[in-house]
Amino acid sequence: xxxxxxxxxxxxxxxxxxxxxxxxxxxADGVIAQVGTDIEHPSxxxxxxxxxxxLAPGLIDLKVKTGEPGxxxxxxxxxxxxxxxxxxxxxxxxxxDTQPVIDDAALVEYIRRSSRGTSLVNILPAGAxxxxxxxxxxxxxxxxxxxxxxxxxxGDTGIPNADIMGKALSYAxxxxxxxxxxxxxxxxxxxxxxxxxxxxSRLGLKGIPIAAETIAIARDIALAEYTGGRLLIDQxxxxxxxxxxxxxxxxxxxxxxxxxVHHLTLNELDVxxxxxxxxxxxxxxxxxxxQGLITALCDGTIDAIVSGHDPRPAEEKxxxxxxxxxxxxxxxxxxxxxxxxxxxxxxxxxxxxxALTSGPADLLDLPxxxxxxxxxxxxxxxxxxxxxxxxxxxxxxxSKNTPFDGRRMQGxxxxxxVAGAVVFDREGRCK
Amino acid sequence: xxxxxxxxAQPHFLGIAGLNRPEAESLLDLADDYVEQSRRTQKNxxxxxxxxxxxxFFEPSxxxxxxxxxxxxxxxxxxxxxxxxxSSVAKGETxxxxxxxxxxxxxxxxxxxxxxxxAAELLSQKVDCAVVxxxxxxxxxxxxxxxxxxxxxxxLGSLDGLRIAICGDITHxxxxxxxxxxxxxxxxxxxxxxxPTLLPSDADRWGADVFHNMDEAVVGCDVVMVLRLQxxxxxxxxxxxxREYFKFYGLDRNRLAKANPGALVMHxxxxxxxxxxxxxxxxxxxxxxxxxxxxxxxxxxxxVLDMLATTRMEAAK
Numbered sequence: 001x002x003x004x005x006x007x008x009x010x011x012x013x014x015x016x017x018x019x020x021x022x023x024x025x026x027x028a029d030g031v032i033a034q035v036g037t038d039i040e041h042p043s044x045x046x047x048x049x050x051x052x053x054x055l056a057p058g059l060i061d062l063k064v065k066t067g068e069p070g071x072x073x074x075x076x077x078x079x080x081x082x083x084x085x086x087x088x089x090x091x092x093x094x095x096x097d098t099q100p101v102i103d104d105a106a107l108v109e110y111i112r113r114s115s116r117g118t119s120l121v122n123i124l125p126a127g128a129x130x131x132x133x134x135x136x137x138x139x140x141x142x143x144x145x146x147x148x149x150x151x152x153x154x155g156d157t158g159i160p161n162a163d164i165m166g167k168a169l170s171y172a173x174x175x176x177x178x179x180x181x182x183x184x185x186x187x188x189x190x191x192x193x194x195x196x197x198x199x200x201s202r203l204g205l206k207g208i209p210i211a212a213e214t215i216a217i218a219r220d221i222a223l224a225e226y227t228g229g230r231l232l233i234d235q236x237x238x239x240x241x242x243x244x245x246x247x248x249x250x251x252x253x254x255x256x257x258x259x260x261v262h263h264l265t266l267n268e269l270d271v272x273x274x275x276x277x278x279x280x281x282x283x284x285x286x287x288x289x290x291q292g293l294i295t296a297l298c299d300g301t302i303d304a305i306v307s308g309h310d311p312r313p314a315e316e317k318x319x320x321x322x323x324x325x326x327x328x329x330x331x332x333x334x335x336x337x338x339x340x341x342x343x344x345x346x347x348x349x350x351x352x353x354x355a356l357t358s359g360p361a362d363l364l365d366l367p368x369x370x371x372x373x374x375x376x377x378x379x380x381x382x383x384x385x386x387x388x389x390x391x392x393x394x395x396x397x398x399s400k401n402t403p404f405d406g407r408r409m410q411g412x413x414x415x416x417x418v419a420g421a422v423v424f425d426r427e428g429r430c431k
Numbered sequence: 432x433x434x435x436x437x438x439x440a441q442p443h444f445l446g447i448a449g450l451n452r453p454e455a456e457s458l459l460d461l462a463d464d465y466v467e468q469s470r471r472t473q474k475n476x477x478x479x480x481x482x483x484x485x486x487x488f489f490e491p492s493x494x495x496x497x498x499x500x501x502x503x504x505x506x507x508x509x510x511x512x513x514x515x516x517x518s519s520v521a522k523g524e525t526x527x528x529x530x531x532x533x534x535x536x537x538x539x540x541x542x543x544x545x546x547x548x549x550a551a552e553l554l555s556q557k558v559d560c561a562v563v564x565x566x567x568x569x570x571x572x573x574x575x576x577x578x579x580x581x582x583x584x585x586x587l588g589s590l591d592g593l594r595i596a597i598c599g600d601i602t603h604x605x606x607x608x609x610x611x612x613x614x615x616x617x618x619x620x621x622x623x624x625x626x627p628t629l630l631p632s633d634a635d636r637w638g639a640d641v642f643h644n645m646d647e648a649v650v651g652c653d654v655v656m657v658l659r660l661q662x663x664x665x666x667x668x669x670x671x672x673x674r675e676y677f678k679f680y681g682l683d684r685n686r687l688a689k690a691n692p693g694a695l696v697m698h699x700x701x702x703x704x705x706x707x708x709x710x711x712x713x714x715x716x717x718x719x720x721x722x723x724x725x726x727x728x729x730x731x732x733x734x735v736l737d738m739l740a741t742t743r744m745e746a747a748k
Contacts, residue, residue: 137667137671138628138669138671139671142671143678163667164667167628167667170627171669173627173643174627174644
């Protein structure tokens with residue numbers, strides 16, 4: 001049993017309820033015991049003075065890749081846990097694109113078991129939507145749901161066959177399972193490596209047109225409407241794509257979407273002189289696309305901001321641009337990156353935090369992601385203003401690829417608590 | 432007036448869809464008599480002696496074909512089996528060509544099974560004899576529905592107000608379609624249950640309540656009818672694996688315990704043991720009606736053949 005903790009004088013923000021006041025919060029037995037002012041502290045409680053810090057629910061990241069099992073040189077569940085804790089992320093959903101693919105109840109159980117005790121944060125496995133992620137045969141969604149898979153995704157590849165995508169959406173309905181799919185028409189993406197536009201043509205790099213995304217979104221929305229399935233569209237990157245999601249939601253369909261923090265804060269220009277750290281999948285798009293995504297974040301079209309954490313070691317990035325792997329680490333920069341939207345006046349703090357906490361919690365029906373009595377005591381303390389410079393070399397991830405490398409950031413996690421215990425303490429204030 | 436005035440007197444027997452309740456009950460009543468006849472040592476009568484019945488099976492079938500063959504012989508008819516998977520059809524003859532050819536041989540009854548929905552109906556327009564639908568594609572299998580109803584009626588007295596769950600691969604099942612229609616006609620409450628990929632999304636408009644959770648579907652049921660998973664009819668696999676299917680849609684004793692006490696189990700056969708049904712349940716004579724269904728099959732087919740032949744002979748007078 002962990003010692004009760006009383007967090008005093010923090011500006012307490014709970015996006016789910018709209019709370020934003022200086023409050024005291026008492027944690028006991030892994031849950032939030034009390035939220036209020038002048039809470040009488042139990043004699044044996046540890047006191048954390050959080051004056052000038054913000055207390056918020058821990059972040060919930062729906063899209064994280066590690067390399068375990070199969071690619072442990074990229075990231076392990078343990079190293080991802082450390083990175084998450086340092087970034088203020090208390091729950092991560094592990095994508096099924098591992099080796100072997102997480103397409104079997106025993107592998108779902110393996111992820112849960114091997115993360116217990118080694119990872120500082122909560123790890124929730126996502127199951128594969130199709131066997132081996134081959135897009136040909138529905139995976140055992142029922143058995144994996146029972147084993148604890150929280151959503152079903154085909155990883156970073158779309159399902160080319162519309163009939164199979166429709167059957168997957170339909171079948172998942174029997175288990176009320178959430179289906180997540182990357183909107184990407186593989187034939188249009190081809191061997192493209194960045195956003196298709198003037199810049200790609202000047203750089204001589206093969207482009208990925210926005211149509212590769214919009215065609216897939218249109219198809220999957222139509223299939224969700226036909227089958228009545230619940231669909232989470234993973235990492236929309238374009239203004240045209242997000243507008244289609246907005247329209248589908250207006251029709252009352254159970255369509256949800258995520259956007260990565262990178263697509264909200266960076267654009268194709270960050271590729272600059274062939275910076276492979278900015279090679280992402282989906283690619284960073286034009287500034288007008290980024291603006292469209294920000295508008296969608298503010299009007300509630302975007303349900304969750306994800307890190308899209310995809311660690312890639314140097315040998316996959318120190319290559320000519322088109323030969324490098326796509327992907328970026330994101331766990332440690334998720335909060336700071338998202339806070340830049342607040343500092344630039346693009347979005348309200350409560351909106352940004354909502355899309356990082358209660359938004360994803362609601363999609364998975366988790367009790368976490370809020371500050372309320374009896375909610376899990378998964379919390380973060382952060383300084384909204386603190387400036388720092390992102391140095392990829394300092395990342396706790398085993399891989400060091402971040403497009404924010406060298407960038408001036410504002411806002412930093414100070415402490416992270418999971419189930420009422422401090423798992424990260426940057427400045428030693430929680431001693 | 433007696434029910435005799437409303438007895439089944441149509442020229443063909445193509446589906447349950449064209450029946451009304453007295454017609455259906457007249458067939459069941461007559462079938463009851465044939466159950467008794469079939470249990471005697473001397474089972475054959477000469478009621479339809481001199482008539483010719485052709486069993487025209489474009490799809491391989493063992494039990495239905497032999498059931499019709501025995502039924503025809505017990506009524507004294509000459510029965511000829513034609514398994515067409517291997518003969519003229521393989522040489523490119525169309526369904527209608529085959530029908531016209533057979534029609535020239537003057538059969539009185541043509542029993543047809545075909546993999547295409549609507550095939551029996553099409554055939555009935557091209558021949559002079561009475562056509563019995565022994566299963567057309569994913570459309571109807573009306574004698575199966577009759578034998579199921581007779582089995583239930585003899586086991587429980589009446590179908591009125593019974594709650595019956597039909598579980599499994601509904602999409603590919605002609606048995607389910609005929610059963611929903613007949614059970615509704617006989618005033619039973621019908622439930623359909625299966626994974627969404629094997630249950631048409633508008634099946635709730637067939638006159639049945641639709642479930643995707645079998646534990647919920649069997650609650651309060653008097654009969655649980657389990658259908659065969661028809662992998663051979665699927666374009667693309669509609670379920671991930673047979674082990675997941677059995678876990679969520681297989682009928683075992685635990686799941687059956689959620690139905691009414693004394694609930695009975697049926698299966699049209701052939702069974703995929705360990706896929707849609709546990710042998711433990713299928714083979715327990717106290718709850719399984721599976722072998723009774725086979726017995727009733729011969730009786731209802733005798734009734735159907737008899738009434739069609741009688742109607743023809745009366746019309747010829």
